[in-house]
Amino acid sequence: MIESVNLQELLIFILVFTRLTSFIFYVPLFFPSGVPQRYKVVLSLLLTFIMVPIIGKTAPEVNNNLYFIVLICKEISIGLLLGFITTIVFQIVQMAGQFLDFQVSFSMSAVFDPLSNETATILGRFFYMLCMIVFILIDGHHLVIASLAESFNLVGIGALSFKPEIFTYMVHVIIEFFYIGFKMAVPIIFIIIITDFTLGLVARVMPQLNIMMLGIPIKIMLGLLTVSLSVPVLMKMIINNLDQMSQAIKGLLDVLPCVLVFFASEGGEKTEDATPKKKSDARKKGQVAKSKEFTSAIGLLGVTAVAMFFLEGVLNGLKEILIMFFSQYTNMELTLNNVSEIVKIVIIKMLIIFLPVALPIMVMGVIANIAQVGKMFTKEPLKPKFEKINPIKGLKNMFSIKAIIDLLKNIIIIIIIGYVGYKFIESNYYRILNFTNLRFVAMTYALGDLIVDILKKVSLVMIVIGIADYGYQKYKFKKDLRMTKQEVKEEFKQQEGDPIVKGKRRQKQREMAMRRMMQDIPDATVVITNPTHIAIALKYEENSGVAPKVIGKGADNIAIKIKEIAKNNDIPIIENKPLARLIYKEVDLGLEIPYNMYQAVAEILAVVYKMKK
Template structure:
């Protein structure tokens, strides 16, 4: 026997996907899916790639710099001022040499951050929030379930990186045993390649872990943005208006339009009827209109009201069912009749004008 989960139908249960408006409001508040670890991991991988490409040139320039400044140091008098000048020169030269690699890391890291959240500027986040630095608030955040999950996630990340580093160091240890048989000049190159391979593996592990974290952040954000059925109804009322109010407005608009239409019946030249189901009032002024114009039309009760108004204002009534139906179905109020009805309407107007000339209704 199946049991119904009635809580799923509760008004407060957040089971509905977030609307575009709710997502936009959350974005304005800075609530977006992002993983800082992904930015740092991609930047670290970019640094390694830049070192792989630019490393030989950087190392060669550094060797020339050391030979130039320290090659003849034995002949120089070592003074405090000389050492300070030498250190300043070395630091500035090192910064200049490493600048391209740092620029690559900065650009790639910025691109990774922008790709996660797209261009976003939230001035509210620049203001100080004293609740964040409150010890009580911080302790509640740490002791909460979310804090425990974040701590567990950090431990898993650390364990994964340490595991990759350990396996890489284990393979590096086997290489160290063979260094005794290598020539002394080849040792730095062997060690450099081993360390670089270790860094590459760690970077790959960091990128994979950060990508998983980014997927989790998106999932967590989606869950936090979910809405209840009542919230959906409230938002619909705010964006589109209360249905009852909208219905009342439409009803009022129809009443105003109907009243204005009935007032136009008095200005009509003729009312063509079906005889009881349809009524269409036409007006024609040769100096301002290219063709006769429908000033009022209706069916059933509205048609009866149009005929009554026409009789009150001595507007001629002409019974012509095919023409009345054609006008009612094809011409809107305020529009001129189509050319294919010119002949039929002209005959009706000519008949009306003849009757007026004879003094008959």
């Protein structure tokens, strides 16, 4: 027995080691070319020692050497397939760089790379290293090791079956990956093509110019500059493409369960509106629909109102301070007491001038926030969170759809406000030129009038933009809060409890109530029947001043059980169909009969007492 167990464990160890070794030897990510093979073997052994206790699988029975060789081949195939899926992620990124090398004229400067033991172009190798950096930053090596462990759960040891669909689908996956790599290089390729087209036009206009000798350095410079500026975008594209690859790999699960989706998104599609609890939790965290543009528009409206009513007062106040300083304090002796007095006067004067300006603007900002989110006090946004300084998350936020929409929105706002400013200057151009004919004081007031006018126009435009943006933010917030059906079920379970558990609990309570009811039947005074389908057990105590009480009732099998207990305890059984049905329908267990049934029940009790006498 001990020898059998030891052989089983040894067989599992060998097969797991085979799968992991074939994967590690195939993937150059862990150990580049030139690293001694023993390090790969040692890593495989370490991973095997870690995974064997976790897997807990039973090995298939091996009756002969040929079957053992087949098992080894299957495990090698699974490891190679996993290695191929992992390696192709990096190869397509390198391929995108090689496409660019061809356009930038770097393809002729290919060099031998001793790490990968192959010839690689400059940008191809750069893209490969960039992909590796991103892969490590998102802990891709952890995901790969976790996926290797999970592969033993999806495809047990020796459970691989070779199907034609596997090879057909792998061809489809390769085509998909090729398309992704080409898509990564297309934007920069288009820039180079446009450059070539422009150089062609130059050559057409100036035939004497050696456009080939001029074009090569221009394309090299433009290509390097474009790639340098596109590094953040390329990193985002690599992350997105790794996410998109999960869709291509996911279909492989239908034909080969061992292929894992390394970068699959969690959960299902969010189609359900957010529940009140989720909305409340989001509000507690400070997550509400809020438009910065709307707040800015209301604040700008406050600035406009202040400029209309307080601008002249502010200018007069500043003028008085200047006159006071130049007339009273220029010849004053600078002592500690005098300086303190001057500072005190300046602070008081400034507060008198600017508080009427600042307070309305602050109030308008508060009103704008309350109008959007209502009264809300939360400390959650102030708490330090380490994910806020996560560089990968920062890159994702920087190049997310939300960031692009915000960028487009800001560009549109700048264009609109710029257009309003342009039209305003155009319409007041000659008026501004005539400012040279005004005195300085008049010029100041005229400039104030112009500022108020342009603030009115811009405020009106910003309010329209703010209202539109607030509507969009509400829609976006509602969409972001949507839940999957599974999330709704889980929340319902947390609030109401598991329906299955609740059903079992109610069933248990009914059974306990039924047992108590059957125990009370022997104390009944009379049992009223349908006669076959319904039985009602009534208890009445003479001279108690209390109406008869229903201590038991039931239909079908329960009614039969009540009648059996009544017969065994010599309790009278009276047939009265209308009364039995009425009590069964109207009176709950443990309650007294209502007033309208007194007459019918009294007649039955009279019969019972006559029978007893």
